[in-house]
Amino acid sequence: MVRWVLAAICISAAARGGRPAHDRVTVPAGPFTQGSTRGEEDERPVRKVTLKAFAIDRTEVSRAAYAQCVQAAKCRPAAAAEGDANLPVTGVDWNDAQTYCRFAGGRLPSEAEWEKAARGTDGREYPWGNDADCAKANWGSFEGEGPCAGKNPGHPVAVGSYPAGASPYGALDLGGNVWEWVADKYDADPTRRVVRGGSCCSFFVGPRAANRNAWAPDHRDGDLGFRCAGGK
Secondary structure, three states, X not given: OHHHHHHHHHHHHHHHOOOOOOOEEEEOOEEEEEOOOOOOHHHOOOEEEEEOOEEEEOOOOXXXXXXXXXXXXXXXXXXXXXXXXXXXXXXXXXXXHHHHHHHOOOEOOOHHHHHHHHHOOOOOOEOOEOOOOOOOOEOOOEOOEOOOEOOEOOOOOOOOOOHHHOOOOOXXXXXXXXXXXXXXXXXXXXXXXEEEOOOOOOOOOOOOOOOEEEEOOOOOOOOEEEOOEEOO
């Protein structure tokens, strides 16, 4: 059912010849707790951050949606584009992600926006609560190893495949599946851009909402994608 709905959204947008139709959830204005003492040093200090209301894609951008940008000659092709159209687009660098989000009428979320969308206002460790759970996100498995080996597939799956792992605002895949580019530079090394969310195959890194990683903006990988944000 999830795959059918996502495909229908993309087909409808393509038929109109316009921008991809993105299903976005609204995150209300107000404070939330950013950071954690349970992770690496770069998650500290724990602090209260107040944001304006914003909207963020319910799922990661799919290959089908990204293909519309390529077909419109606005985006360059992704390095990984073959296969199921409902897989998250991967093999895109930070600039590719920015370009697509502008094409789709949005932008990359800030790091703070991404984290609030993932954990809400109660300081939870994961989008679904405080305990790791292999049934609620695609994470922890690679080549038969990891805490979710034998339970999760060890590769990206169609966006929206783990509805039980929804965040407090109804966003999906904010834990696992693919790493996600956000807008910010990494403060410890401003030549890199922050990625969030963990992935299917980073079995040493759980999909905690406060976890931070970063790569050079021209980095592309098979488990690295993104989602877009916009105004309320």
